Amino acid sequence: MNIYVSNLSFNVEDDDLRGFFEEYGEVTSAKVITDKMTQRSRGFGFVEMTDDAAAQKAISELDGASVQGRNIRVTVAKPKEERSNNGGGYSNNRRSSYSGSNNGGGSRW
Numbered sequence: 001m002n003i004y005v006s007n008l009s010f011n012v013e014d015d016d017l018r019g020f021f022e023e024y025g026e027v028t029s030a031k032v033i034t035d036k037m038t039q040r041s042r043g044f045g046f047v048e049m050t051d052d053a054a055a056q057k058a059i060s061e062l063d064g065a066s067v068q069g070r071n072i073r074v075t076v077a078k079p080k081e082e083r084s085n086n087g088g089g090y091s092n093n094r095r096s097s098y099s100g101s102n103n104g105g106g107s108r109w
Contacts, residue, residue, distance in 0.1 A: 001055035004077040006044040008032065009068035014045075020062060021047050025054025046077055 005017065018030035032045040049055040055076075063074040 001049055001052045002077040003047040003049065003055060003059060004044065004073075004075050005047060005062075006073045007070050008041065008043050008045060008072060009070050010041045010043060011068060012041065012045075017045050017047060020067065021049060021058050024058035024061070025049055025051045 003021070005020075008017070012032055014030050014032050017032055018027050021027050021030065027047060027049055029048040030045065031047075033042045034040060035042055047058075049058065059074050059076065062072065064071055065074075066072075
C-alpha cells in the first residue's frame with residue numbers, strides 16, 4: 001500500500017520516514033520529496049508497505065502524531081492524476097496576452 005505523509009519537518013530524511021513506519025511492518029520504500037532546485041524537503045513524502053493491514057494500522061496510529069514538533073498527516077496515497085498537455089496551466093496558444101495590445105490590429109505572433 002502506498003501512503004502519503006504530509007506536514008513533515010524539513011529536517012526529516014528518507015531513513016527517518018522509513019523508521020516511523022518500520023515498527024508496523026515491512027517498508028519497501030520511503031521517500032521525502034525534495035525541491036528540484038534547492039534539494040530541500042517539501043514537507044511531504046511517500047511510504048510503501050507490503051502488508052495492507054499493517055499499513056492501515058500505521059495510518060491510523062501515526063495520523064496526527066507529533067514528529068519533531070509537527071503533527072503529521074498520514075493517509076492512503078491517491079493515484080497520481082495524469083497531467084494535461086497544456087504545460088501546467090499555461091496556454092499553448094502563443095497569442096496569449098503577451099502580444100501587447102489586443103485592439104484587433106494583429107499580433108506579433
